[in-house]
Amino acid sequence: MQLIFNAIASAAVLAPAAIGFTLIFTLFRYTNFAVGAFLTTGAFAAWSMNALGLPIWVGGMFAVVFGAGLLLASDRIVFAPLRGRNGGTLLLVSIALSVIIDNVIRFAYGTQIRAFDLPLRPPHTFAGLRFTPETLWVIGISVLATLLVGALLSFTRLGRAIRAVADNPSLASIRGLPVPRIEGAGILLAGALFGLSGTLVGLDLAIEPNLSLALAIPVIAAAIVGGLGSPLGAALGAVIIGMAEELTVAFISAPYKGAVGFIVIALVLLIRPQGLLGCLVERK
C-alpha cells in the first residue's frame, strides 16, 4: 500500500507537466525537451517568493503565472520563427534552450540546494500509511489541476478550439478560428502547468539547478506511455511512471530510478507506439 501511495505522490508531481507537454506536442508536433528546465524554473520561482516571506501558495501562484509567461516568451523568441521545421530540429533547439535556462538559473541562484520554508514535523500515520501533509497537498492539487484541465478541454469553447487547432490547424483557419490566439492560449495553459508542477517538485524534492534532466525524462515518458495527444493518458502515464520508479527504488536500487523513464519509453515504442490512450496517426 505504501508503495502505491508513494507512486501516486510521484505521479502527482509529474502529471500536470506531462499534460502540458502533451498539449505542446499536439499543437506543434515537436518534443520540447526543455520541459525539465521549465519545471526547475517553476520551482525556483515559487521558492523565490517563499524566500521573501510569502506563503508557499502565493509562490505557487507566482510560479504558475511565471511559467505561463516564460513558455510563451520562449515560443515567441525561439520556436515561432522555426514553425514548420521538422520535429528533430525543434527537439535539438529545445535541448539547447534547456541548457541555456539551466545556466541562467545557476547564474542567478548559484548551485546551492534550496528548499521551501516548511515546518519540520513527523509524518502522519493512517491505515498503515506514512505521509506528510505536504504529500496530501501535492496529490490534491495535482488531481484538481488535472480535472480542471480535462474539463476545460472537454466542456469549454476555448478547450474545443484548442483540440480543433491541435487536430487540423489548416481547417481551423478555414472555419474561422483565430489559430495564433488559440495556440497562444494552449502555450499559456501548458506553461502554467509546468509552473504548477515545478512548485509541486519543490514540495517533494530539494530545489537545485541540476533537476532538469531528472525531471524531463519521466515527464516525457509519462506523456508517451499515456499516448501523446491525450491529456488523460498523460495523467495515467504519470501514475505508471511513478509506480515503475517506486518499484525500482524498492526492489532494485534508488540510483536506477533515473533509467526507468528510458526503459519505459523503449518498451512502449516497441509494444504499443501510440501509447495507452493515443491514436495511431498516418505519417504524411
Added chain:
Amino acid sequence: MTELIIESLSAGYGGANIVNDITLTVSSGEIVTLIGPNGAGKSTLLKSLAGVAQVTMGTLNVDGTDLIALSPFERATQGVAFMPQDRNVFRTLTVNENLETSAWGYEDIEARKQEVVKLLPTLSNYLHKTAGGLSGGQRQMAALGMTLMTRPSILLVDEPTAGLSPNLVGEMLDVLQKLTRDAGIGILIVEQNARAALARADRAVVLVDGRLRRAGPAAELATEPDFGALFFGEHT
C-alpha cells in the same frame, strides 16, 4: 439574390499560376459544376476562391464586396464558404462539437445548429459520435454541416463524393441539389463523377490546362459526343 463574380482570375501557389484568366459567375439557387481532366486546376481554382490558394491577377467579388484580400473565414462571413475535399472534419471532436466550433465568433450557435440539422437531418443520428469514427458518407455530411454553420449564400465544394460508394455519390449530390432548392444556396462544385454532377447541375464549366475551355448549360454539354469522349471515356 447573391452573385459571385470572378473576372480574369489567375491563381496558384508560390507565385506560379495553375489557373489563368478565368471568368465565371455563380448565383444563389444554382449549381455550377467544374469539370476537366486531372491536373486541369479545378481544385486550385476553388481554393483560390476560398482564399486558400493565392490569387495573382483578376477580380473576385460577391455582391460588390471585393474578396481578394479577405481570409477564408472573412470570405465565409461574406457568404462564400468552402468545403475541402479531405481532412475536412476535426477528428477528435464529436460532430456536435465540430458544428459548434465552425461557428466561432457567432452568438447564436444553437440556432445555427438547429438550422443545419434541419437541412441535413441525417446528422442527428450521429451528432455525438467522434468525427474520426464516422463512415465516409457521414464524414462528408458532417463537413457539409460545418460549412453551412456560417449561413453561406455561395458554397464552394471540392469533390464531396471522393472515396464514397456509388450509391452514396448520388445521395450526396442530391443533398447538394436540395440545398439550392430549399435554402437558395448557389454551389460551385468540383466533382470527379462528372456524369452524376452534370445530371444535377444547372451549368457546367470545362477547365483544361488551367484555362476555361467551355461553359454552358449542363444538360447540353452532357450530350455532346466529343465531351463524352474526353471526360467519360465514351467513344462514338
